[in-house]
Amino acid sequence: xxxxxxxxxxxxxxxxxxxxxxxxxxxxxxxxxxxxxxxxxxxxxxxxxxxxxxxxxxxxxxxxxxxxxxxxxxxxxxxxxxxxxxxxxxxxxxxxxxxxxxxxxxxxxxxxxxxxxxxxxxxxxxxxxxxxxxxxxxxxxxxxxxxxxxxxxxxxxxxxxxxxxxxxxxxxxxxxxxxxxxxxxxxxxxxxxxxxxxxxxxxxxxxxxxxxxxxxxxxxxxxxxxxxx
Amino acid sequence: xxxxxxxxxxxxxxxxxxxxxxxxxxxxxxxxxxxxxxxxxxxxxxxxxxxxxxxxxxxxxxxxxxxxxxxxxxxxxxxxxxxxxxxxxxxxxxxxxxxxxxxxxxxxxxxxxxxxxxxxxxxxxxxxxxxxxxxxxxxxxxxxxxxxxxxxxxxxxxxxxxxxxxxxxxxxxxxxxxxxxxxxxxxxxxxxxxxxxxxxxxxxxxxxxxxxxxxxxxx
Amino acid sequence: xxxxxxxxxxxxxxxxxxxxxxxxxxxxxxxxxxxxxxxxxxxxxxxxxxxxxxxxxxxxxxxxxxxxxxxxxxxxxxxxxxxxxxxxxxxxxxxxxxxxxxxxxxxxxxxxxxxxxxxxxxxxxxxxxxxxxxxxxxxxxxxxxxxxxxxxxxxxxxxxxxxxxxxxxxxxxxxxxxxxxxxxxxxxxxxxxxxxxxxxxxxxxxxxxxxxxxxxxxxxxxxxxxxxxxxxxxxxxxxxxxxxxx
Ligand SMILES: Nc1ncnc2c1ncn2[C@@H]1O[C@H](COP(=O)(O)OP(=O)(O)O)[C@@H](O)[C@H]1O
Ligand SMILES: [Mg+2]
Numbered sequence: 001x002x003x004x005x006x007x008x009x010x011x012x013x014x015x016x017x018x019x020x021x022x023x024x025x026x027x028x029x030x031x032x033x034x035x036x037x038x039x040x041x042x043x044x045x046x047x048x049x050x051x052x053x054x055x056x057x058x059x060x061x062x063x064x065x066x067x068x069x070x071x072x073x074x075x076x077x078x079x080x081x082x083x084x085x086x087x088x089x090x091x092x093x094x095x096x097x098x099x100x101x102x103x104x105x106x107x108x109x110x111x112x113x114x115x116x117x118x119x120x121x122x123x124x125x126x127x128x129x130x131x132x133x134x135x136x137x138x139x140x141x142x143x144x145x146x147x148x149x150x151x152x153x154x155x156x157x158x159x160x161x162x163x164x165x166x167x168x169x170x171x172x173x174x175x176x177x178x179x180x181x182x183x184x185x186x187x188x189x190x191x192x193x194x195x196x197x198x199x200x201x202x203x204x205x206x207x208x209x210x211x212x213x214x215x216x217x218x219x220x221x222x223x224x225x226x227x228x229x
Numbered sequence: 230x231x232x233x234x235x236x237x238x239x240x241x242x243x244x245x246x247x248x249x250x251x252x253x254x255x256x257x258x259x260x261x262x263x264x265x266x267x268x269x270x271x272x273x274x275x276x277x278x279x280x281x282x283x284x285x286x287x288x289x290x291x292x293x294x295x296x297x298x299x300x301x302x303x304x305x306x307x308x309x310x311x312x313x314x315x316x317x318x319x320x321x322x323x324x325x326x327x328x329x330x331x332x333x334x335x336x337x338x339x340x341x342x343x344x345x346x347x348x349x350x351x352x353x354x355x356x357x358x359x360x361x362x363x364x365x366x367x368x369x370x371x372x373x374x375x376x377x378x379x380x381x382x383x384x385x386x387x388x389x390x391x392x393x394x395x396x397x398x399x400x401x402x403x404x405x406x407x408x409x410x411x412x413x414x415x416x417x418x419x420x421x422x423x424x425x426x427x428x429x430x431x432x433x434x435x436x437x438x439x440x441x442x443x444x445x446x447x448x
Numbered sequence: 449x450x451x452x453x454x455x456x457x458x459x460x461x462x463x464x465x466x467x468x469x470x471x472x473x474x475x476x477x478x479x480x481x482x483x484x485x486x487x488x489x490x491x492x493x494x495x496x497x498x499x500x501x502x503x504x505x506x507x508x509x510x511x512x513x514x515x516x517x518x519x520x521x522x523x524x525x526x527x528x529x530x531x532x533x534x535x536x537x538x539x540x541x542x543x544x545x546x547x548x549x550x551x552x553x554x555x556x557x558x559x560x561x562x563x564x565x566x567x568x569x570x571x572x573x574x575x576x577x578x579x580x581x582x583x584x585x586x587x588x589x590x591x592x593x594x595x596x597x598x599x600x601x602x603x604x605x606x607x608x609x610x611x612x613x614x615x616x617x618x619x620x621x622x623x624x625x626x627x628x629x630x631x632x633x634x635x636x637x638x639x640x641x642x643x644x645x646x647x648x649x650x651x652x653x654x655x656x657x658x659x660x661x662x663x664x665x666x667x668x669x670x671x672x673x674x675x676x677x678x679x680x681x682x683x684x685x686x687x688x689x690x691x692x693x694x
Contacts, residue, residue: 005307063428063431067423067424067427067428068420068423068424069385069388069399069423070385070388071388071391071399072388072399072402072419072420072423075399075403075412076416076420079412079413079416080416083412083413084413119539121535121537122541124539125533125539125540125541125598126541127500127501127502127524127525128500128502128532128534128535128602129528129529129532129552129553129557129601129602129605130525130526130528130529130553130557130605131525131553131556132557133521135557139541139544139552139556140541140543143541143543144541144542144543158291162291162293162294164293165293165294165296166295166389168392169391169392176295176296176299192307194303194304194307195304195307195308198296198299198300198303198304199300199304201296202292202296202297202300205291205292205293205296206288206292209290209292210287210291213287213290213291226587
């Protein structure tokens with residue numbers, strides 16, 4: 001039985017449709033990451049400034065996006081934007097927007113954490129040769145914080161990719177949604193198809209995330225080796 | 230926004246709240262047990278088990294909970310293995326959380342400074358004694374912030390249980406919205422409910438991180 | 449009368465409620481070398497960091513080259529090009545090569561011509577015998593070498609005035625001499641005006657024109673080097689010199 005089930009993947013255009021769904025997933029994750037990272041860098045730098053009200057506001061922004069589960073964030077935007085603000089977006093764009101704001105929040109913490117962990121005497125010696133604030137960030141703080149930020153950002157990317165799985169909930173035609181359609185359409189001919197379709201999607205996610213995690217781990221290990229001499 | 234509607238929904242949310250807490254609790258305890266086993270097996274380099282543990286950790290960490298749940302709930306029955314939705318949720322959460330906890334413990338063990346380990350060796354401690362008196366006590370306290378972060382993460386992940394219709398908080402809210410079309414009220418209660426659970430934990434986490442940072446770096 | 453490069457008047461510094469500098473008054477003449485001595489925790493670092501705007505102060509005035517300093521970050525930033533400072537920690541920027549560490553100030557802050565700045569940097573590196581390390585990264589240097597580069601990095605801006613805060617304190621003993629020689633050269637050949645905080649008493653004795661002795665945030669003695677080392681006026685200074693054992 002289980003043997004015949006696997007052929008559901010190659011029936012008609014099924015495999016191509018799944019790949020198409022995967023493309024939707026990857027695209028949303030990629031766009032969300034690009035804009036979210038840019039947003040997060042700006043917010044993270046702002047959070048290292050002395051201005052207290054600004055810091056408090058940005059901290060609250062972070063905490064909100066951290067405390068509320070992403071599924072709930074998605075539904076907050078899904079219901080509230082169109083109904084309260086008359087702002088209608090197709091589901092995939094709405095999801096991208098939510099992800100951008102979420103990634104921005106998480107990224108701001110990565111950036112801030114890395115910036116403030118640059119040793120104080122580095123800042124002082126930068127000041128001692130007359131660097132202004134912009135130059136201090138540009139030549140000292142940001143370059144030195146990158147080795148901390150890059151692995152953390154790659155890990156964030158793997159989280160974003162995993163989290164795209166919830167797009168299903170607002171009916172985006174992502175890989176899981178298409179998988180479900182294929183399972184339902186073939187339920188009679190291939191009762192074990194569900195196993196193979198979900199198995200394949202499972203594998204898709206793993207194949208994208210595993211190399212990224214591996215890369216992040218390697219960079220982190222190198223960073224620690226360097227830091228400890 | 231109508232307070233009456235909020236009030237009427239509170240008993241249902243109360244049940245969802247309890248279920249979220251209960252499933253999180255069981256899932257987290259299970260995750261800690263699984264994580265501890267995996268990290269110990271890796272620390273002591275137990276042959277075979279150690280490879281199994283690292284394969285498990287990679288699979289679990291690099292796939293979404295949602296697919297893990299679908300697999301358990303929809304695909305396993307095809308193989309003749311069937312669980313109720315809640316049991317699926319718990320197993321899924323432990324499958325996911327075990328690897329995060331394992332990494333947390335391992336990170337703590339690895340965080341114990343080399344000079345500590347070397348001074349332990351220098352006074353002739355055996356491998357086990359070194360673990361027992363030096364690496365574990367320091368390693369566990371170093372891993373506390375990671376544990377706390379995982380706890381928060383896992384509680385939030387229970388919101389995914391809605392996809393297999395476990396009536397926890399998120400599912401309760403979505404059901405209510407589906408029935409009565411009052412999204413503002415129900416989403417408001419939902420966010421507050423998560424905040425009640427997670428804000429205190431998040432504050433504790435911030436404090437713990439500071440503690441450990443001071444603890445390890447001296448001042 | 450020699451030109452006063454720096455004048456400090458009635459300077460007071462608090463960390464929160466903790467009063468760490470009490471009514472500090474002194475001045476430094478053009479070409480003069482002042483060493484700042486005192487036990488650990490007496491406020492030496494705090495004082496010279498105030499002179500470079502790295503610490504704020506609550507009362508008093510600092511006058512540099514005849515201009516009273518209005519202590520805003522912007523003003524300090526301009527002044528730091530004229531008041532160089534080297535710290536105890538080897539604080540080169542690990543992300544830049546030795547050459548780029550040195551060039552950062554001249555090219556980015558002072559917008560000097562790259563080619564000219566590079567030639568000058570090469571000259572300075574040669575003067576501290578580190579020409580071969582221009583393209584090395586800081587982690588490839590020993591502590592003594594790193595500290596010499598840090599001095600060159602400060603000098604590359606052509607400051608009028610230098611501050612040294614225990615620059616040899618974290619060096620291995622065999623590295624100390626090389627760094628001290630550079631500071632001596634600056635004093636003797638370049639006639640650089642400077643304040644030097646150090647625990648190397650022989651060096652202090654040799655290089656200093658004048659000594660400020662600091663204890664618990666107060667200047668207890670302010671005399672010529674000769675006088676201080678041969679005949680200290682306060683019992684505190686006597687104890688201090690005895691404890692230093694040189
Ligand atoms: N950032 C700070 N916050 C509070 N107190 C400080 C700080 N830095 C230094 N101090 C205190 O100020 C006093 C002077 O310190 P410092 O200038 O470093 O002394 P020195 O350089 O002579 O050893 C000490 O009592 C020290 O504990
Ligand atoms: Mg000091």
